[in-house]
Amino acid sequence: MAVVLAVVVGVVYAAGLYLMMRRGVVKLIVGLSLLGHAANVLIFTAAGVARARPPIVAGGEGTLAAGAADPLPQAPILTAIVIGFGVQAFALVLILRGYRTTGTDNLDHLRTTDAP
Amino acid sequence: MNLLLALPILIPLATAAAALVAYRSRAAQRGLALAGAASHFGTALVLFARVSAGGIEAVQVGGWPAPFGITLVADLLAAILLLVASGMGLAVAVYSLFTIDRERESFGYHPLYHVLLMGISGAFLTGDLFNLYVWFEVMLMASFVLMALGGERAQIEGAIKYVTLNLLSSALFLAGVGLLYGLAGTLNLADLARKLPQAAEPGLLTALATLFLVAFGIKAAVFPLFFWLPASYHTPPTAVSAIFAGLLTKVGVYALIRVFTLLFAHDPGYTHEIILAVAGLTMVTGVLGAAAQGELRRILAFHIVSQIGYMILGLGLFTKAALAGAVFYIVHHIVVKTNLFLVSGVIHRLLGSFELKDLGGLYRARPLVAALFLIPALSLAGLPPLSGFFAKLALVRAGIEGERWAIVAIALGVSLLTLFSMTKIWAEAFLKPLADPIAGSLAANGGGVPAGPRSRAGAGPLLVPVAALAAVTVAVGVAAGPLYALATRTAEQLLDPSAYVRAVLGEPTGGPP
Numbered sequence: 356m357a358v359v360l361a362v363v364v365g366v367v368y369a370a371g372l373y374l375m376m377r378r379g380v381v382k383l384i385v386g387l388s389l390l391g392h393a394a395n396v397l398i399f400t401a402a403g404v405a406r407a408r409p410p411i412v413a414g415g416e417g418t419l420a421a422g423a424a425d426p427l428p429q430a431p432i433l434t435a436i437v438i439g440f441g442v443q444a445f446a447l448v449l450i451l452r453g454y455r456t457t458g459t460d461n462l463d464h465l466r467t468t469d470a471p
Numbered sequence: 472m473n474l475l476l477a478l479p480i481l482i483p484l485a486t487a488a489a490a491l492v493a494y495r496s497r498a499a500q501r502g503l504a505l506a507g508a509a510s511h512f513g514t515a516l517v518l519f520a521r522v523s524a525g526g527i528e529a530v531q532v533g534g535w536p537a538p539f540g541i542t543l544v545a546d547l548l549a550a551i552l553l554l555v556a557s558g559m560g561l562a563v564a565v566y567s568l569f570t571i572d573r574e575r576e577s578f579g580y581h582p583l584y585h586v587l588l589m590g591i592s593g594a595f596l597t598g599d600l601f602n603l604y605v606w607f608e609v610m611l612m613a614s615f616v617l618m619a620l621g622g623e624r625a626q627i628e629g630a631i632k633y634v635t636l637n638l639l640s641s642a643l644f645l646a647g648v649g650l651l652y653g654l655a656g657t658l659n660l661a662d663l664a665r666k667l668p669q670a671a672e673p674g675l676l677t678a679l680a681t682l683f684l685v686a687f688g689i690k691a692a693v694f695p696l697f698f699w700l701p702a703s704y705h706t707p708p709t710a711v712s713a714i715f716a717g718l719l720t721k722v723g724v725y726a727l728i729r730v731f732t733l734l735f736a737h738d739p740g741y742t743h744e745i746i747l748a749v750a751g752l753t754m755v756t757g758v759l760g761a762a763a764q765g766e767l768r769r770i771l772a773f774h775i776v777s778q779i780g781y782m783i784l785g786l787g788l789f790t791k792a793a794l795a796g797a798v799f800y801i802v803h804h805i806v807v808k809t810n811l812f813l814v815s816g817v818i819h820r821l822l823g824s825f826e827l828k829d830l831g832g833l834y835r836a837r838p839l840v841a842a843l844f845l846i847p848a849l850s851l852a853g854l855p856p857l858s859g860f861f862a863k864l865a866l867v868r869a870g871i872e873g874e875r876w877a878i879v880a881i882a883l884g885v886s887l888l889t890l891f892s893m894t895k896i897w898a899e900a901f902l903k904p905l906a907d908p909i910a911g912s913l914a915a916n917g918g919g920v921p922a923g924p925r926s927r928a929g930a931g932p933l934l935v936p937v938a939a940l941a942a943v944t945v946a947v948g949v950a951a952g953p954l955y956a957l958a959t960r961t962a963e964q965l966l967d968p969s970a971y972v973r974a975v976l977g978e979p980t981g982g983p984p
Contacts, residue, residue: 402649445616453627462631467625467628468702468706469702
């Protein structure tokens with residue numbers, strides 16, 4: 356399972372980076388969000404994918420029994436998803452505003468602020 | 472629970488929330504912004520005094536014991552940087568009151584500004600790697616909006632580049648955090664510092680270190696990852712440029728110093744040599760880029776890149792003297808760079824342009840502004856007896872002690888080129904006679920630069936924060952001895968993480984967990 360997920364992570368990263376290197380500003384945003392998704396799956400995979408019992412401490416005991424899943428990776432992933440959602444929403448508004456201000460969605464035409 | 476450590480985060484949060492509630496009243500927002508920035512600075516001062524006298528402070532948020540909950544830690548490095556950052560926060564908040572237009576204020580400039588301060592404070596204080604990611608995002612989100620607020624074409628273009636590359640950096644950082652959790656099973660910095668030396672695969676750890684180097688390298692704007700900075704920093708209003716220039720890249724440098732002293736110090740022969748090479752290239756490309764520019768803020772933006780090289784240089788040499796030099800340099804740089812951007816805003820207010828070819832005659836017309844420019848400019852170039860001289864002296868001496876002649880030569884050469892750049896600004900903006908009288912120049916440039924409603928008000932109040940920061944620059948130069956001793960203590964703490972680990976985990980270090 357981990358191998359499959361590793362391949363998935365690699366493919367999603369590659370797709371994200373490919374989209375980011377295209378000229379379209381919408382592709383850029385889609386690429387960025389793919390990078391975020393890839394990172395989330397990567398955290399999930401790197402923390403160890405295993406068949407395990409739910410991480411619930413049995414009544415009367417102080418610690419988790421052996422063989423329980425690690426509950427922690429989900430917390431960062433959930434946080435990262437929420438942050439990614441907010442950032443993507445902002446990025447979408449930014450490119451919409453950018454399109455209205457500059458009249459183009461071609462990144463090659465957005466060079467007026469670059470260092471000459 | 473030790474509330475003092477949480478206050479630098481809670482005060483900006485409360486200020487931002489209150490300013491949002493008071494969004495209808497411009498006066499209330501301005502008052503809140505000023506009060507918030509002032510009390511933030513006061514808290515940072517108390518925290519610094521306490522950490523400086525009593526050692527590292529740590530608090531477990533929510534009462535969860537150390538490796539499980541989120542830890543806030545203030546060691547000397549964090550306390551010093553927090554103090555300087557909140558000082559800049561106050562200076563720029565005052566400056567904002569006189570420069571930010573009504574429209575930007577009504578669209579939430581002040582709340583955003585304080586969210587930015589909160590993100591920066593959180594990044595300095597957190598003791599948890601994932602929490603650092605979250606603070607980075609808070610800081611970035613606020614900076615994204617501040618960068619684009621106003622919606623001018625240049626701002627939008629700059630913001631697209633700024634947002635893209637910083638999000639790329641965040642994605643890499645997040646990936647690194649995930650892999651590190653897979654390797655060590657913890658994300659608490661102190662816990663990691665204890666567990667990583669026993670990691671089974673040092674090779675994997677080195678690969679991860681490189682990933683973090685790239686992620687933080689983008690944020691710190693090191694060679695060859697700095698291109699977003701000169702493409703965007705000159706686009707927002709000067710107050711925003713100034714706070715970005717002073718603080719944002721330095722948070723990246725702080726993160727680099729933190730992880731490469733606390734976590735990835737296992738193979739300095741590899742990782743820190745890369746950092747050293749990057750430092751040299753960053754210094755050279757930054758200063759050469761600046762030499763080619765003809766616009767005030769672009770020159771200053773390229774100099775940020777060049778100066779980042781000096782800080783990274785201290786980390787790359789990885790000795791006590793070098794780290795002390797780096798800490799000293801960061802403090803000096805934040806003050807000086809913020810001030811130079813503020814001065815560029817004053818010049819713009821007076822002459823209506825940032826282009827060197829349109830400027831001139833300020834030495835004759837405004838000798839006070841000229842003097843206030845010279846102090847940070849000469850300090851940036853490293854002339855005695857100002858702060859920059861001692862910062863560079865410390866780094867160069869550390870380089871000579873380590874017998875790294877090449878990097879010492881680069882540092883000195885770049886210093887000379889920095890002086891050239893500052894002389895260029897001086898000659899063009901201050902000495903050269905103005906082509907037209909000031910009024911004519913204003914009219915000539917009126918088309919390109921929207922004159923704000925206050926543009927006739929003169930530069931008087933703007934000079935208050937500028938003069939205060941110039942005084943700090945001089946004071947840092949005068950008190951270089953005690954400050955260098957403080958920086959040395961900071962470096963000692965950084966090189967021996969056991970005190971940090973003990974403060975967080977509250978148990979003797981060493982031994983398998």
